Amino acid sequence: MQIKILDQVFECDNQVSSVEDVFDKVNQILTETKQHIGSLEIDGVEVYQDYIQYITANLDSIGTIVVNMKTLREMLEGALVSIQEYLSxxxxxxxxxxxxxxxxxxxxxxxKFAQLFDGLQLIIDSIQIVSEHPELYSNVVKFVEIKDSIIEQLSLLQAALESQDRVSVGDLMLYRLIPSFQMLQGEIAASSNSGKIN
Structure with a gap:
C-alpha cells in the first residue's frame, strides 16, 4: 500500500505493524509542520474519524491512503461551523x-431527548478544545461561560428527569437552554465576522 502525505509517498505491506511504522513517520511530519489530520482518503473514500478501525477492517484491500492535513485554526473553525449548523x-x-x-x-x-444530550456533549467538548487556544479567539471567556452554563443546565435537566418533573424539563429547555444556544450562535458569529479569529 501507499501512504501519501504532502509530497512524500511511503510504501508498506498491508500489515498492521508496517502501517503503524509509516504512521509514526506521518505523525512526525504532522508535528514538524504543526498540522493535524483533517481526513484520510482511503482508496477514494473520505474518512474523518475512527481511522484505525477503518484501516484495520479493510487492511487487506487498501491500495492508497492520502493524508489530508489541516492547521489547528482550520480544525477549530470547522468545529465552530459545525456547532453553528447544529444550533440552527x-x-x-x-x-x-x-x-x-x-x-x-x-x-x-x-x-429526540437522547439526541439532544449527545449534541450538548459535542458542543461542550468542542468549546473545551476552542477554549484551550485563546491565542486564536479573543472571546474564549464568553465561550467558557456558555459551556459552563450548558453543563449546569444538563445537571438541572437530569435532576428534573429524576424527579419526573416534566414541566421543569420543558422550562429548562425553553428558558435556559435555547438562550444559551442563541448566545453561543452570537459568539461564534462575532468571532468569525468581526475578524477576532487571529
Missing part, C-alpha cells in the same frame, strides 16, 4: 421537544 437545526427542535414535555411524552420524545 437544534433550536426549533428543542422548542418542539419542550412542548412535548408539556403535552405528553412519547418514545419519539425520548429519542
Amino acid at each position: 437545526r437544534a433550536i426549533p427542535e428543542v422548542e418542539i421537544l419542550a412542548d412535548e414535555f408539556y403535552q405528553g411524552i412519547s418514545q419519539n420524545t425520548w429519542e
